[in-house]
Amino acid sequence: MVHTSLDVVDEKISTMGKALVDQRELYLGLLYPTEDYKVYGYVTNSKVKFVMVVDSSNTALRDNEIRSMFRKLHNSYTDVMCNPFYNPGDRIQSRAFDSMVTSMMIQVC
């Protein structure tokens, strides 16, 4: 899983050159033979990357759903960043953020 995400990151770096602002970088393709899961990537304008790993056992989420999830994720992330007490790079400990993510995940499953 970790390696997968690393590969995803590398792939994203490659995309940086062509499309700097690609909010809907739907990296759908990393499907391991054994673990059928999909990895979605999302890059923000500030080069912050969101990686979402989804189990394919769950009926494949539609592209729009993934996009909406990323959008919500992005919004929540910006809210967290607005907090002056939050140092970029720290682990996000915002309860609101966590609750949003949890609710999103529950919604999907």
Added chain:
Amino acid sequence: MEGLTLSDAEQKYYSDLFSYCDIESTKKVVVNGRVLELFRAAQLPNDVVLQIMELCGATRLGYFGRSQFYIALKLVAVAQSGFPLRVESINTVKDLPLPRFVASKNEQEARHATSYSSDSENQGSYSGVIPPPPGRGQVKKGSVSHDTVQPRTSADQQEPTSPVVSPQQSPPTSPHTWRKHNRHSSGGNNERSLAGPGPFWSPFGEAQSGSSAGDAVWSGHSPPPPQENWVSFADTPPTSTLLTMHPASVQDQTTVRTVASATTANEIRRQSSSYDDPWKITDEQRQYYVNQFKTIQPDLNGFIPGSAAKEFFTKSKLPILELSHIWELSDFDKDGALTLDEFCAAFHLVVARKNGYDLPEKLPESLMPKLIDLEDSADVGDQPGEVGYSGSPAEAPPSKSPSMPSLNQTWPELNQSSEQWETFSERSSSSQTLTQFDSNIAPADPDTAIVHPVPIRMTPSKIHMQEMELKRTGSDHTNPTSPLLVKSSDLSEENKINSSVKFASGNTVADGYSSSDSFTSDPEQIGSNVTRQRSHSGTSPDNTAPPPPPPRPQPSHSRSSSLDMNRSFTVTTGQQQAGVVAQPPAVPPRPQPSQAPGPTVHRPVDADGLMTHTSTSPQQIPEQPNFADFSQFEVFAASNVNEEQDDEAEKHSEVLPVEKASDPASSLRVAKTDSKIEEKTAASVPANVSKGTTPLAPPPKPVRRRLKSEDELRPDVDEHTQKTGVLAAVLASQPSIPRSIGKDKKAIQASIRRNKETNTVLARLNSELQQQLKDVLEERISLEVQLEQLRPFSHL
């Protein structure tokens, strides 16, 4: 500190003392000086005093909050009784005599003693010193537990007369009297402050339901005469008083704790003003918060940037995680800055947390910025507050919460009437609207960017453009356009043009129009006044973008003007943009609208028609370029549009009356005319280069004459090219505009007026052109349908 349970008498006594020490009437923090003075009056050895202070937590907090103060008083009583000083002794020592303070408070104490029915010890000795309002005392006794508090408060208030403060006052007659005096004196002095401490007392009086009620009573009346107060107290809604009391109690606790700390008084106050019972903010607390806010941000309607707020709240020594959580709760509009309302809420939460209350998960209702939705989460505040309240070990006795919840619910309503909230509401509402509706932001910006109409337009148009683009083609459009808009009005114009162009390309004419319309309308509405030319230019691009099928009846003057501008540009050679459509409205509007949409309208169907039209109305074009000149982006839009749909432009020019072009043209600069002429030659080909030259002719205000006749006569063909050229010219000339602005304000104002007139005319033209466009589109659709029907047969 462990919970403190006080008897009624003790409660009252402590409240009085607290009020006495609370010379600053903060109800949150007791001045250290007074506290120390009081302790010294207790005739206890210094080390004992220090021990007391430490035990009550004041040293930890650095100041004497109410809770700390009360605990300290209790400890004083313990010490005076000879019991070892221990935290447990606070509650375990029963029937502890009231702490004695050597002061002239004896009389007051005596009076208090008599009034305190629960204080059997004191009452006996005080019979001789019945407080002035014996009636009250009696009433107290006879009244329900609630009432007992009232009489006490009233009695206390009466006593304020006695100079409690100075220990040199009446020598204590007896230990009892001393104790009572303290109370009385404190009560006396705190007559006024009683109101504040009153609420605080209630929390302490949790164990005594009556006390809480009494506190409420107290809080309700500070200076009124005791008797009156007594009566009035009864009338005071217990809930309100209780509410006030809670906050007070919280504050007291915090203050007491931090007595010994080196924190500044402000900090103490800050901490002591923890949320009261269910997170309500008392007036004193609020005032304190406001003062703190002022120290950071003098403008009460302004914002505290995140960094400053972070620094400020870091001083409270709360863990970063908690501060982060507090920020999340209080930054209601998520803008990274704190309004006064948000700041007060955050401060309140900090104080509460300092007092040991857990932070709620959601912002309590009473802390919600009143601006936006007071009805939101009506229960949120109370419930979380209560939860946190009960959960916190704090000084506040858990019993407070039960009574508080009910109070809180009533209190928030009372609090919400704060004028500050109302003011904030205005602000917050705007901020909220900002988050919800981007388009609303535009109005704000233009007002500030009055100098350049273009910039003003930019924002609204930008927003619109983005919205439009997003609707139609997705995010691609927004990207190019948005950046442009930000930069300058010219850019906005360009964006508009681009958007309009894109619209055309996407064959979504309607969208393009709508987007452009939205742009023009926004700038028009917003900053049209300020910058004549710019505003016009801003509007013109909008006009160029043909409005969607839903007709936009003159959505904005800018639009119409922009359309005219476009027409004029395309038709005319780079005539200078007349910031104002000088063309007299007398000119038949119909021809103008036809012209205006011409350049911008994307009417592929009527390409041929346009060609003819342009030739017929050569004069119209010249004017339009002028018109477009002052609305630089109009030119740009025109140019861009022209590139895409020269035919349409021509067609438009045909339709649009020359006058329209002339009007804007008149306002345009003379230089533009020259450019337009050049553009004419380049008719079909968007001679951006030439256009660039035309805009270079800075249209000084005086230049903005009405070149109506000339412009209008220009053919529509040139409009597009001219428009683009004009836009370029406008863009180039923009730098010169500031210079002219600085020079000739009057001329600018005049031109503004002219531009406005032109805008109205153009708006009319625009609407008409839009209608025509719709008709044309319908025809086109019908033709296409016919074509398809015929196609199969062609193979046969």
